[in-house]
Amino acid sequence: MKHLLLICFVATLFYSCQNQAKTYKDEIYQKPEIDPTPELVALSAEESMSKIHLPDGFKIELVANEPMVSEPIALAWDGNGRMYVAQMNTYMQDADATDEDEPWSRVMLLDDTDGDGVMDKSSVFIDSLVLPRIILPLDDRVIVGVTYDRNIYSYRDTDNDGVADEKILILEDPVRDNRNLEHQDANMIWGMDNWLYVSNDPFRYRFEDDRLIRDTLPEPMPGQYGLTQDEVGRLYFSRAGGEIPALGFQQNPAYGQLTLKDHWDESFLEPWPIIGNLDVQGGLNRVREADNTLNRFTAVSGQEVYLGDKMPGAYGDLFIPEPVGRLIRRAKVKHVDGKIVLENPYEKAEFIASTDPLFRPVFTSTGPDGSLYIADMYRGIIQEGNWTGKGSYLREVVDEYGYDRFFQRGRIYRVYHEEMTPGPKPQLLDKSAGELIQYLSHPNGWWRMNAQKLIILKKDLSVVDELEGIVKGNEGFFRTLFHEDIDFGLERLHALWTLEGLHAESKELVLLAMKDADPRVRVAAVRISERYLKENDPAILAALIDMESDTDAEVLQQVVLSARLHLDATKEMVTQIQKKHSNNELLAATTAENLNPSFSEIQMLKDKYKMVNGGSQIVAGYVIFKDYCSTCHGPEGKGIDQLAPPLVGSPRVTGDPTTLIKIVMNGLTGPVDGKEYNGPMAPAAQYDDTEIANVLSYIRGHLNDKGTVWRVSVGYVRDAYKDRKEYWTLKELEENPGLPAAKK
Template identity: 55%
Template sequence: MNKICVCLLLMGVVGCGKKEYKDKIYVKPEIVREAPSDFLSPEESIEKFYLPEGYRIELVASEPMVNEPVAIAWDGDGKMYVAEMNTYMQNVDGDGEDEPISQIKLLVDLDGDGKMDKSTVFIDSLLLPRMILPLDDRLIVNETYSYDLWSYRDTDNDGVADEKIRVYENPKRRGGNLEHQQSGLVWNLDNWVYTTYNPLRFRFNKDGIKVDSLVDGSSGQWGLTQDDLGNMYYSSAGGETAAYGFQVPAIYGEVDLDGQISEGFMEPWPVVGTPDVQGGAELRLKEDGTLNKFTGVAGQEIFRGDKLPPSTYGDLFIPEPVGRLIRRAKIKNENGKKVLYNAYDQAEFLASTDLNFRPVQAQTGPDGSLYIVDMYRGIIQEGNWTREGSHLRPVILRKGLDKNIGRGRIYRIVHEEIKPGGKPQLLDKSAEELVDYLGHTNGWYRNTAQKLIILKGDKTVVPKLKDIARDNESFWTENFGDKDYPRERVHALWTLEGLGVVDKSLILEKLNDVDPRVRITAIRLSEEFLKKEDQEIMQALAKVQNDNDINVVNQLVLSLRYSKSAESSDLLSSVSEQYGDNELVAASVDLGLKAKDSDLQQLKHRLANKSNGHKWRALDGYDIYKQTCVTCHGQDLKGVPNGENSLIAPSLIGSPRVMGDKEVLVKILLNGLTGPIDGKEYGIMLPMGSNDDDWIGHVATYIRSMNDTTMVHENEVRDIRAKDPDRKNYWTLKELLK
């Protein structure tokens, strides 16, 4: 105990010790390979959960109040919006899935006990809603197969939306199966809204919406979350990747480093057998019949609440609906590189023996607890995986999983020694009142307050925000942790940015802040001045290369891309020479160089001598590939590594299926592919035939262009499609090459 703590103790001010909470892992049950699949009541299902000692799970809402829930979000007063996919896999073939009869519910806790008491259908007649973002009294919604964003509002307070306005329009239809659709709509720390599978980001303010493009586009599948500095965590069920893209903020591109997923991390530890996994026992199951690798990762969340033990703050919680479990990952900073570790030895934070438990989203709640969305159903895989000839179909029918539909549960995880917080009341607060919440211990409050201040556009709070930002407090945080003042300064700076107030003198001051998180923020905010080649900013940044925090130095590298000056190039070279052996810095240097010679620029150079028709088809195909194919085939088309000497999907560079007869490639795109490829098993290549002929032709043209061969015209796709109009099964190479 340091001397200052002793003095404060003698003065009766406060104790220095931090309370330790129970967090002992449970004793795992004996594994049942073929557990019953009968529906259980919420109370019965809760009895099937396994959690560490001290934690418990509480029911927030269940059927009939909610049905087929997939995503939740709260407005500033704690009312919960629930997106329901009411037509998702209602039988083994997924019939009727595209009927526009899904809903978004509005749930209200009337007595503050944590359980929802009232439910109204806020929006109906939707096509599988997948993204929801509460703004102020508006809700932004995106539906499956569409890029459009709609704003809904309830103007008469009856719990039903009666105003509908399209705020972003893109006439293109989003192709692909349900896995290859957008998710997210996360209001990031940097005041931009991010999604998966979209090369765009959005910004809302009192004047409307602004759209910007991302350097590398965006991949990821179901689920998107951020940490305290706005680093986004993506996941890919198709790519069987629990988390990626989290080393640097998404605006700079994707950086993934060897070893960022620790050894053994991808092995899950279910407490029940997993017969219904794509690929079957030989490929996907351990000897005890449980899942051997993450495969259905979805809806991950960096927990930033304040009503679980402090050790959980900043941990990544990853739902795995196929394995009926939720992984808790510790994120360790190892010389600048973030590395994920399982918080428990050969065990999961939460696991269930109920075969219908299907966790698809985790969220930090306004009450500081961790919320879990349980779709609670039999089939979790989309229809492309359950076709005739698939491994899953007979298992589903044998277990009766196709009959388990039309239910759903929402839970919260609490700790027996910590009382959850109360309901928020932020919507009617003034901007000045909201500023006080930027230092709240619950990240939900901080993010919501920042968002509401920016949407109000009230600049009378600028002096107060600057006062907070100019503070240089660290002692109290380091010694007691009651309030994280540097974190409050970070939010104050970004709130100023969101209001359009980027003060150069304040940035120069904050480059010397005592806390590295604030220095990182100041560097990011300096980018507006770097674009203008501001010499005073450049001179100040030159000193940052000697910062004692490697993540601050790395941010310098990332931000220098916005200056075209010789000084910027010299500074980047100096940093590269000084820190060239640091894995993260080296990757960021490469990323900066790539930004100046992007994949798109390289493609345009490759297409220089092609016809105009070839060029525009390949460029459109490039966008499609980056959104749909990259999670398995990789940015460079050479396949994503899947352990040593193996790939998730085969390389498309030099492939005879790509460079040879166009018909082979088009047929694979239309109906998918199964079976061995060049003597190796890769699982199933999903069919893309639900997309139109232009879509198929353009992505095929891009892939073939990267192999320096001819384009594929949409009329060629039409003719090839017409040869097998009724085909439902995947192709095999034996069939295609005979």
């Protein structure tokens, strides 16, 4: 009888909870009228906020503004909810980028001491930096990286005055980064897999023994500014230069790059601003004639997969700032037979759009309170100086309208649903590893990831048994009944990766997780099993081969990717997966790559040119080409319509190398072969002579079969035109071939 009463009580309670669950009306977006010719005037934060439009039901609040912050480029929180703001205080203070490389930038530390959501306390955490671009809180330490310097440091405030007084080198690399500001590493994040990723370069990192350990990837990572991950650690990059709002999300970069067709439709690339503007690098080709609005993404940056709990229906959506369009795109992320497909949920409209021409959203992030945070640089010029030189379309617009008058401002906002209340400020730094475990199931992904990271940093192995119990699914009947809001699969996923970060995952647990009911856990288990695959463990290899019959496409993709560690032993399995799933685009591409021994481009180049004179130049040049040139000229050098002309077959490439070197050194403006492109080609003189010789050797030698370029030739051209500041035009190059007579 007592058992019957208990069952009735539980059933009644469950029914009551279900009926009390809130529902939210469908979002309604009333797109405001477009202002085609906005007045260029600086507004107060409150006035500017009134010009920001969102769907009904969402509200935006001011968190901080100037003078507390200025030129904010990135945000991050420590475990106690204090906000670190990276500021590029020297970024484009005029059209010539005067003093841009001076060490006058900062990292600010902001705090909300009364819990009202507004920052009321600030301090200069780190001063005298050169354009900070990496900011990642660990525990009470913060990783910071700056422009041009490949060394990375951790900073700590040891006396609690809000100012860092400890600076420790955690990655030593004395080679200066000579690339343009837009093409350097940025946005380091702690991945779900406990690797630290950046937006660029062929490297990822592991934080071990208070140092960063570098791991080389098969290809450079595909992004520029902006990097985010979803709830399982899938990475999302973007390339502003290539006008690509999102890429790199079909597989982890540890296995190289994979791009599939139709991962969005063409309309996804078309933004819908509510303000006219002409300050577009691409010129009039990139604005709609009817209302002067941006017609293509051009400056995407600082994207975020929202994992908070204060915007119902938006969990897992990708938010993409477009500062030239003064808007933020919301993309629904769909899984279609394992393939990721992005869609704009609004019809010719955006989640956030402003009619204030100085609204420049450059960064978004899920906050510890569950809101979506936005960093607004609130400025005039948003394009880097290499593209605003004299003779460019953009320079004419800047000079005519006075965009260069607006700088040293900045606003930080948060967005959440009006029927929700932002969550409390966290206090995680002083909690023990055991106390942090409860947050691995938190509905806000910020708490889950920070709990995982902090447990790993504490190196406390006393929690291993409890974490193993979670992975084994020891939830218990009443826990699952009274906590129906917990995603237990996601909790097991975090527990498994936490064990991996502690180097405490046992082979037996990995084998168990490879059979988990949740495909997200199975994918993670297969990745973690690679430790044993590298050791030729027969039980793990057998378990991997047995997963050939798995029914989830994303699991099968990971099985095939991990099988690369044993190509001979797994070839039959991969072949069978290919046959069974020949109509699955994701698996067809993944298996085809796997069955090719040189499945990465860089490996193919190494194989092809290993016995060729100058082959090492071609391989080294590929990395630079992939990082810098392919953004506009395309991955195969065949050009991109309106962006840049083809390099394959170009007479400037196949002819006298001196002409090609001159273009790389000073850039090129004007029509090319009778066709106009979106702005000038930026100069790349910041690369040294060897780097330029290498990339031109790849372009001439590999793409055009015309031989390599000598480093000394680059030096001759650099010296001959060391005082030139202007872009070249084709007419000038034709009239002045080769070097000046005195330099020949």
